[in-house]
Amino acid sequence: MNIPKTYNPQDFEKDIYKFWEDNHYFAAKPNPDKKPYTIVIPPPNITGQLHMGHALNHTLQDILVRYKRMQGYETLWLPGTDHASIATEVKIVEAMAKEGLTKEQVGREEFLRRAWDWKNRYGGRIVTQMKKLGDSCDWSREAFTMDDNLSHAVRKVFVNLYDKGLIYQGDRIINWCPHCKTALSDAEVEYQEQASFLWHIRYPLADGTGSITVATTRPETMLGDTAVAVHPDDPRYKDMIGKELILPLVNKRIPVVADEYVEKDFGSGAVKITPAHDPNDYEVGKRHNLPVIRVMNDVGTMNDVVPAYQGLDRFEARKKIEEDLKAGGYLVEKEPYTHNVGTCYRCHSTGETIISRQWFVKMKPLAEPAIKAVKSKETRFVPDRFSKIYFNWMNNIKDWCISRQLWWGHRIPAYYCEECGHTVVSEDEPKTCPKCGCTHFRQDEDVLDTWFSSALWPFSTLGWPNKTADLDYFYPNSVLVTAYDIIFFWVARMIFSGIEHMGKTPFPDVLIHGIVRDELGRKMSKSLGNGVDPLEIIDRYGADSLRFSLANGIAPGSDTRFMPEKIESCRNFINKIWNASRFVLMNAEGVEIKPIDEVKKTPADKWILSRLNRVSREVCKNLDRYEIGIAASKMYDFVWSEFCDWYIELAKRVLYSDDAKAKQDTVSVLVYVLDMTLRLLHPYIPFVTECIYRDLPGAKETIMLQAYPQPVRKFAYGKEAKAFEGVMEIISAIRNVRAEVGVAPSKRINVMLVTSPEHQKTIAKCHAYIEKLAGAASVNYVDKDNLPSKVSSKVTSVAEVYLPLGELVDIDKEIARLKGEMDKLDKEIARSQGMLNNPGFVARAPQAVVDGEKAKLAANLDKKNKLQERIDSLK
């Protein structure tokens, strides 16, 4: 045996991963003899580093994938990365800024060259990090959203949707990030509460008969006001409707319009209308035919509409306008006010809503079948409550703004005729204009939203739009695993894209997990600096410990905290497995292992085999239901409390004897149970299980491809296992009394039992266990009338246990101890009687429950009698 004494994951994890990879164990290809199991990875950004969120997400996927692979599925876990349009572009721009260069200076071509260069250099970082975690992805299929075939899929989809009238270009109010200088979709805006002010500004009536005061949080946009709106029924303003106001600072006449949109009770009940810079105002403007005047340009500075403020940053302009309003006597009040401000989800700077010409996807027709798919459970969210969130979003969906004023990404396949301006949308640059016949075209400058390409990920990575064998075999995917924070960005869009382009929802199940928070329950973030680096944890504790701690005891959909103690306890658990394995392998040295069927089994053997059956059955059941955390806890308990604490200790009786035959049998059982246990655990802790598996007698080349344990009918041993648990109960009882009375652990004592003939038959076979585990010198069966005077006792369900402890037994203490037991017993009996005396319970509860309760009561009454006899005899 060559396993070192302490578990040291750094010694082998790297080599084992390389071994798996070199042997192509992760590779999948269509195989008609097997059922497919497919997961596509949520592609991490090329700018990203592996964080705890990935670690959790990948651990869950790898558990499912390794489990299914061992169950004999043709299992594909398809990896890849996302080009992350904005995030990457920002990085490149920043890098160029250090050289004193701007995008505009180097031009599109050079910029893209630099971006690709960056991608080639750093885009693979996260992939090497994923390998450290143990991800069993088919790396030969690694995809990138800007690969040729994936880009082809993007163009194809764009053209398809355009031809169907589902993509259009138009002037709309959109979200704009002045820092990233691009349009954003609604989903990309994050609202933050900010303390600001509500400015009350007086707009005089043109006829000099008075004024209207409006309240605004955005005084700088007043330069673009084209009306003031009041509620039609507001008596304060009724007479002013239709009159004109003088817009302060601009000295322009604007009308007072009546619109139901205005809330009478808010502010002054009058709203300034700036159609170019507010979505609601835009709608009001449309209803009243108001002009749309943009006063700000793309970088967030004031434009030339009002020369006095031209070039000023929006926040500078705000100050100056405030001063000017004050000076002109227009500022009535500046009231502190907290409100929500939209910010860019990438750079977090304050966004603008502006009117702009952009490309949109018409969502209603796409959303409808996508809603139906989830309603009909064709796609199921786990846990189910996330379907509500999905419905809520899908039902209220607005058109999706997909154009971005960036260079890094999929350039929009729209071409404008240089002669007549006609728009041609096609996968490749058109040769001639269908309208004027000329041959010069200019391609749209913009690129597509990153999520436009990731929406196609479940099929674009399998070769679509080509009809490939992969697509045929691996689509739909089996399950999608992701955190709840990208349900809108990604999951929803994959669902409608899959339905639209493949005719089938992309996956039957969506497993949603939570996010990993820090020790205090806060979200991990760069700005807080509270992120825990999974790579550091792996270096210190090993990938297996990290994986197990992320998977153990979690519930789908709920957040987890990263607790250092939890990692340690998982490391300890693996260390336990490590040492148990060492024990088994040490004892297996030089022993010829028998096939499990040929082993002559002891009661303990039968017990552990039946427990193994049980844990195998339950783990599979839990995994099939995505109850990954529950399955982990069950394995933990099996390994520690049953296999190590009991079976290995029981086995020592034989192993340390001279009976070579019995030893061979016991070792064979140990090896078998260890083998199955390692297989059970392999999906969770792949490295250490592979490492130990290699040393197992009769091991194949890898544990990865061995069959996942299933319950074996002939190892059920229901009755025998139960009987053996009676023996275990006796052992516990003796230990318990010893500890309570204070018998030195090294002192061996004679045990006397009072029991029935049937129980004695079972127990008699197990004396050696009692001697070994309970420190018994001997086990004898006695008549109750012939007990020594000083004994301590305990009643179990199969026997009364008497320990002659001589001077150690203090009669008064012993009586007190027994009375303590009696109290507990009485409570139990009262509870059972309460239930059974209830006619409703007996009449309506299932028969099995009633019978069970009756049996319990009978057993407890019997126990009570014996206990009472004992107390009486001591008195």
Next chain:
RNA sequence: GGAAGCAUAGCUCAGCUGGUAGAGCGCUACCCUUACAAGGUAGAUGUCACAGGUUCGAGCCCUGUUGUUUCCACCA
């Protein structure tokens, strides 16, 4: 404004279709017993937030209350 989640042992969390409350860490006592002190044995600790309801029976189902977190909307 709308919706959802959470509230269980000192701490962090499990708890499947309702059927006697669980784990890890921590705590107490004892133990270097030839796999493991990253360990062993034994133990203590809970009006399962509160109030009602359904049920023979509720941590679990229903209603309401309180506290807390999150998502969506964004009335200037």
